[in-house]
Amino acid sequence: MSLQAIHNIPEICAQLGITDAVLSPGSRCAPLTIAFARHPGVQVRTVPDERAAAFIGLGIAQAQRRAVALVCTSGTAGLNYAPAVAEAYFQQIPLVIFTADRPPEWIDQLDGQTIRQTDLYGAHAKGSFTLPVDTAHPDAEWHAARIVSEAINLAQRAPAGPVQVNVPLREPFYPKAGEELTFGPVKVIWEQTATAALPPAELRALYELVRGAERVLVVAGQHRQEDDLEEALQQFAATFGAAVVGDTIANVRAAIGRQDVFLAVQDQQLKDSLRPTLLLTFGQSLISKALKLYLRNNPIAQHWHVQAAGEVADTYRALTRVVRLGPATFFAELAAYDVEMLTATASDSALPKYTPDLSLPADATRVARPTPPPGAPTAATDSYVATWQRAETWATDFLADFFRQPDQPFNEFTAIQKALQLLPERTALHLANSMAVRYANIIGLPTDRQIEVFANRGTSGIDGCTSTAVGATLAQPARPVVLLTGDVAFFYDRNAFWHNYPTPNLRVILLNNHAGGIFRLIDGPRQQPELEEFFETHQPLTAENTARDFKLRYFAVSSFSELESALPVFFAEEGGAALLEITTDSQTNAAFFEHYRQAVKTAF
Numbered sequence: 001m002s003l004q005a006i007h008n009i010p011e012i013c014a015q016l017g018i019t020d021a022v023l024s025p026g027s028r029c030a031p032l033t034i035a036f037a038r039h040p041g042v043q044v045r046t047v048p049d050e051r052a053a054a055f056i057g058l059g060i061a062q063a064q065r066r067a068v069a070l071v072c073t074s075g076t077a078g079l080n081y082a083p084a085v086a087e088a089y090f091q092q093i094p095l096v097i098f099t100a101d102r103p104p105e106w107i108d109q110l111d112g113q114t115i116r117q118t119d120l121y122g123a124h125a126k127g128s129f130t131l132p133v134d135t136a137h138p139d140a141e142w143h144a145a146r147i148v149s150e151a152i153n154l155a156q157r158a159p160a161g162p163v164q165v166n167v168p169l170r171e172p173f174y175p176k177a178g179e180e181l182t183f184g185p186v187k188v189i190w191e192q193t194a195t196a197a198l199p200p201a202e203l204r205a206l207y208e209l210v211r212g213a214e215r216v217l218v219v220a221g222q223h224r225q226e227d228d229l230e231e232a233l234q235q236f237a238a239t240f241g242a243a244v245v246g247d248t249i250a251n252v253r254a255a256i257g258r259q260d261v262f263l264a265v266q267d268q269q270l271k272d273s274l275r276p277t278l279l280l281t282f283g284q285s286l287i288s289k290a291l292k293l294y295l296r297n298n299p300i301a302q303h304w305h306v307q308a309a310g311e312v313a314d315t316y317r318a319l320t321r322v323v324r325l326g327p328a329t330f331f332a333e334l335a336a337y338d339v340e341m342l343t344a345t346a347s348d349s350a351l352p353k354y355t356p357d358l359s360l361p362a363d364a365t366r367v368a369r370p371t372p373p374p375g376a377p378t379a380a381t382d383s384y385v386a387t388w389q390r391a392e393t394w395a396t397d398f399l400a401d402f403f404r405q406p407d408q409p410f411n412e413f414t415a416i417q418k419a420l421q422l423l424p425e426r427t428a429l430h431l432a433n434s435m436a437v438r439y440a441n442i443i444g445l446p447t448d449r450q451i452e453v454f455a456n457r458g459t460s461g462i463d464g465c466t467s468t469a470v471g472a473t474l475a476q477p478a479r480p481v482v483l484l485t486g487d488v489a490f491f492y493d494r495n496a497f498w499h500n501y502p503t504p505n506l507r508v509i510l511l512n513n514h515a516g517g518i519f520r521l522i523d524g525p526r527q528q529p530e531l532e533e534f535f536e537t538h539q540p541l542t543a544e545n546t547a548r549d550f551k552l553r554y555f556a557v558s559s560f561s562e563l564e565s566a567l568p569v570f571f572a573e574e575g576g577a578a579l580l581e582i583t584t585d586s587q588t589n590a591a592f593f594e595h596y597r598q599a600v601k602t603a604f
């Protein structure tokens with residue numbers, strides 16, 4: 001049987017822009033493994049635990065902003081990819097997954113390592129293909145190559161995501177001793193993405209609607225950092241007097257970010273004054289429960305979601321329009337249109353008039369629009385923005401005072417606040433589920449250091465947060481990667497380190513409260529007698545042995561003074577991969593966090 005169709009696979013990957021593959025060992029996958037390992041255009045790494053391998057692949061794809069190939073053997077190997085596949089699906093990260101399989105006649109015949117692999121990931125993959133088993137005929141070889149091109153294009157097409165290619169293979173699997181593999185020549189199919197723009201009439205219609213809206217609020221969901229988006233948002237906000245709000249995972253540096261604090265207060269007057277008439281959203285999920293509930297519970301006249309392609313969620317039960325544009329294009333085009341309007345001649349009076357119903361609900365407090373200063377380039381108002389900014393300033397000041405309090409018990413909330421302040425320049429910050437990402441979202445990040453934030457919020461699993469950070473570390477060895485994680489998430493995913501690739505730029509901050517501390521902080525489990533055994537799941541481990549096993553410099557702290565002395569050495573560039581274990585008590589953490597919650601309420 002010819003294996004040329006298999007040898008062509010890494011060649012097609014390389015030609016279509018895939019530079020990295022993560023392999024896991026097995027014999028059924030040997031032809032794929034050998035082809036990838038010998039192809040000069042793809043960097044391969046091997047990770048034995050497929051769950052970790054797939055999350056490492058996801059971390060690499062995230063960091064490089066392009067698809068990564070995964071290769072595993074038949075049987076449960078591919079099933080172990082499933083958590084990362086689901087995360088990639090909801091976070092829209094392209095993965096091309098090659099699962100080796102037995103030929104169809106041997107499925108369900110009591111052979112080992114054989115399961116039903118067709119469409120293995122079901123609704124959590126964008127597609128599933130099966131390669132032909134016998135590819136000796138030129139048409140079959142062309143068919144196989146075409147499938148691989150189609151799979152890669154599908155994975156990368158917006159919204160990006162995971163795609164499975166099941167590869168049934170018959171023995172013999174191995175080339176003869178000394179046999180050289182040839183890669184191609186093979187035909188690939190390129191898919192070109194057009195940059196979308198709105199037809200002029202529609203752009204004008206949207207412009208008029210935004211211009212007519214009394215209070216415009218932009219809420220950014222999880223999104224990659226993008227300079228052109230940042231710039232477009234700033235222009236848009238300045239032009240229309242819009243407020244821009246985003247969680248840490250939205251990666252919009254100029255956004256208002258302390259909503260977890262000021263929206264937690266019980267002040268309906270404040271909430272009314274912040275309420276938009278037009279809500280514009282883009283990106284994926286929010287961390288801030290306070291913001292999500294606020295938007296759900298305070299009816300909004302119009303909600304537009306801006307997303308070039310793919311399904312759109314009606315997260316706030318208010319969705320009235322979907323705009324099929326990339327967010328950077330949308331915000332830039334509307335801001336630019338405003339400039340055109342202002343420079344237009346009197347013939348503009350012939351423009352069609354729009355009279356959108358964007359009025360505030362009768363019960364909302366109105367905010368007066370100030371007169372723009374003479375000569376101002378736009379007719380925008382800033383008073384609505386100022387209301388949000390005042391809340392932001394209040395919350396920032398409140399937090400600074402709160403964390404400065406003397407005589408605090410050693411607790412993880414304050415420990416994180418201290419650690420985040422010292423993050424190195426250009427850190428890729430990976431926040432594990434669940435309290436790590438929540439604490440960081442409340443506290444906020446230094447704004448002067450170009451920090452980019454990642455979190456597995458597609459499914460909010462605790463099962464691959466470390467592996468994802470390790471993948472980022474491998475993909476960007478010159479960039480500091482800091483993982484902030486709880487102990488259950490950390491010990492769950494220790495196989496993230498179980499491979500032979502150095503990660504000198506990785507710094508893991510482990511918040512070890514010997515439990516799933518979140519369950520003591522949320523209403524429901526914390527009131528139950530089953531809390532400790534069945535929700536928090538107390539565990540006695542420390543990470544010292546893990547650090548020794550995987551050659552991570554190990555720092556252990558259990559007081560503020562120890563933490564403060566350890567942090568600069570821990571973060572220092574020289575020295576290599578390090579793990580800082582911050583040991584706290586979950587009851588103290590819960591009491592301190594409750595103290596914070598009460599302080600917010602009473603301070604406002």
Ligand SMILES: Cc1ncc(C[n+]2csc(CCOP(=O)(O)OP(=O)(O)O)c2C)c(N)n1
Binds near residue numbers: 462487
């Ligand atoms: C795969 C998976 N299993 C279970 C959960 C439910 N869960 C959410 S948070 C959590 C505990 C996490 O504990 P830890 O990592 O110590 O962080 P902390 O709660 O202390 O912040 C669990 C079990 C999940 N999110 N993902």
